[in-house]
Amino acid sequence: MIAVELRKLTRRPRTWVTLLMLNLLPAVVAVLLAITNVGPRPGQGPAFLSAVLSNGSLFSVAALAIVLPLFLPVAVAVIAGDSVAGEAQAGTLRYLLVRPVGRTRLLVAKLVSVLAFVLLAVVSVSAVGFVLGTALLGNEPVTAQTSVISISGSLLSPSQIVVRILLAIGYVALSMLAVAAMAVLLSTFTDSPLSAALGALAFLIGSSLLLTLDAARSIQPYLPTRYWLSFIDLFRDPILWRNVERGVGIQLVYLAVLLGAAWANFSTKDITS
Amino acid sequence: MIVTHQLTKKFGSLVAVDQVDLDVQAGDIYGFLGANGSGKTTTVRMLLGLVLATAGSIELFGQPIPARRHQVLPRVGALIEGPAWYGHLPGATNLSLFDASGPNAGRRSRRTRVDDALAQVGLSGVGRRPVKAYSLGMRQRLGLAGALLREPELLILDEPTNGLDPQGIHEIRDLLLGLNARGTTVFLSSHLLAEIEQLCTRVGVLDKGRLVLQEPLAALRAPTGRTIVRTADPDAAVRLLDGRVLGRQGDRLLIDGENPAQINALLVAAGVAVHELAAERLSLEQVILQRTSAGSDRVMAPTS
Known part of the structure; x- marks a missing residue:
């Protein structure tokens, strides 16, 4: 069933269009930076952009930071929101279940396919970012002699950079999985993929809004988007683990609760679509 | 084959299916008749484990549903409320994905199974066209191909001739009779009396969720x-x-x-x-009109 779901994902034109669109914004930013060579002033604009002018390899991380607040969650919510509700809307859900595919099994296969999409999205954004960054921006080769400067100002070796980029990819993917879990949960409640995707986005927008509200300070550490951008801390020297660890913890809790609820609902639901 | 005992489904305060005792025997072509909204589809969905009964029990092949559905359903082919496919993929790809989704799906024989099922319903020449370019009748045929794909011992078909032209209806009727002659039990749910009358050996009639009649067609038409x-x-x-x-x-x-x-x-x-x-x-229509009330999509104010 997992193989079938992955085939469905890859045979769907929408998957590839979404990935293309996702990579478009960082590409535009890279081109504009390369042409104008004008970076945002330090402390303003997306993270890393001031750093990438000197060395383009960091643009893979900058690209993640560009799509993380909105584009990536939208793409993930659309794909994950479609997982169960899309089958329900098309009517194929009832046929899958009488084939028979166990409900838990189907949900797991859907989750794996969503996970595959999240990884594909995050890796493709950082890979395209890396290629564009090295091609268009700082094109000095990254060797031991020309180390990249960390945010804290000290030098990072190429191997340190690679490890940190991989950690950042993992961290962003985990953050996106919590979004996916929310969309999958809603997807088991409604027969409309659009409602599920928008519901998941509303959840994120709500969380981001509360983060700006001083009165909500006591609950802010528990909001899903609170530590999203903490992957930037991975590029400090030494790595500032505190927020990253908290972020991982929060995302895992959200993941477990949301997926548990999705399973509980879907496995006992009357399928009337 | 199919036995239900006091099968009941309530959606909130609405009783969709009310204490139904179905009895479908091996070799039957069982016609399950009822007006729109009489609870046919809900019953079919319960038989297949999609909707969970409020009360009562279901047995398919002598095994309880939904508890043993993973053992039973591979022996059942179904068409539920019209066919449903992934519109951007060709029919054969849809069938092959459907086949691969469930148990006992030998990869080697898949191609043959898919081709056989398409040939049986008269779609072998349809090629690589995506399903969204199919006509209503072709989609219905593909739905039947999906039901036949696993060479089931029991076919549960909800309105199988929907959208077909008279010639297509005739073809499907011949197909079902041929399958039945080779030992397939057919459970056919429909609101078309003529279809049931021409095809079925036993008839069950559902009226407002209650089974008001269940007899061999020959006895009804004695x-x-x-x-x-x-x-x-x-x-x-x-x-x-x-x-x-x-x-x-x-x-x-x-x-x-x-x-x-x-x-x-x-x-x-x-x-x-x-x-x-x-x-x-008496025609089947006369028998049924004698025993049922007005169609349940007719919603009248209660008379006092």
Whole structure:
């Protein structure tokens, strides 16, 4: 069933269009930076952009930071929101279940396919970012002699950079999985993929809004988007683990609760679509 | 094959299916009739484990549903409320994905199974066209191909001829009769009386969630003990058969008596020419109208 779901994902034109669109914004930013060579002033604009002018390899991380607040969650919510509700809307859900595919099994296969999409999205954004960054921006080769400067100002070796980029990819993917879990949960409640995707986005927008509200300070550490951008801390020297660890913890809790609820609902639901 | 006991489903306060005792035997072509909204589809969904019953029990092949659905459903082919496919993929790819989703899906024989199923429903020449370019009838045929893909022992079909032209309906009827002759039990849910009447050996009728009738079609359509006579001289016939005439419509008489030959002899002996003579049989429609109320999509204010 997992193989079938992955085939469905890859045979769907929408998957590839979404990935293309996702990579478009960082590409535009890279081109504009390369042409104008004008970076945002330090402390303003997306993270890393001031750093990438000197060395383009960091643009893979900058690209993640560009799509993380909105584009990536939208793409993930659309794909994950479609997982169960899309089958329900098309009517194929009832046929899958009488084939028979166990409900838990189907949900797991859907989750794996969503996970595959999240990884594909995050890796493709950082890979395209890396290629564009090295091609268009700082094109000095990254060797031991020309180390990249960390945010804290000290030098990072190429191997340190690679490890940190991989950690950042993992961290962003985990953050996106919590979004996916929310969309999958809603997807088991409604027969409309659009409602599920928008519901998941509303959840994120709500969380981001509360983060700006001083009165909500006591609950802010528990909001899903609170530590999203903490992957930037991975590029400090030494790595500032505190927020990253908290972020991982929060995302895992959200993941477990949301997926548990999705399973509980879907496995006992009357399928009337 | 299919046995339900006091099967009941409530959606909130609405009782969709009310204490239904179905009994479908191996080798039957069972016609499950009912007006729109009478609970047919809900019953079918319960049989397949999609909707969970509020009360009562279901057995397929002698095994309880939904508890043993993973053992039972591979032996069942189903068409539920119309076919559903991924529109951007060709029919054969859809079937192959469907086949690969469930158990016992040998990869090596998949191609053959898919081709066989397509040939059975008359779609073998459809090529790589995506399903969204199919006509309604072609989608319905593909739905049937999906139901037949696993060579099931039991077919549960909800409105299988929906969207087909008369020729297509005829083809599907022949296909189902052929499958039945080779041992497949068919459970056919429909609101089309003619379809059931032409195809089925047993009939169950659902009315507002209750099973009001479940009998062999032959028993329902047994002679009523009356004879219909059309004659050139109805007045003479009425005089001759005095007291036995139950009704008259022009030259058509309804006679009390189940032996047409005897009535014929009586009339001909007296020189009354007989145009038509037949033992009266009720049509399925008449039987059902006798036993059911108005269609349940008719929503009337309660009369006080």
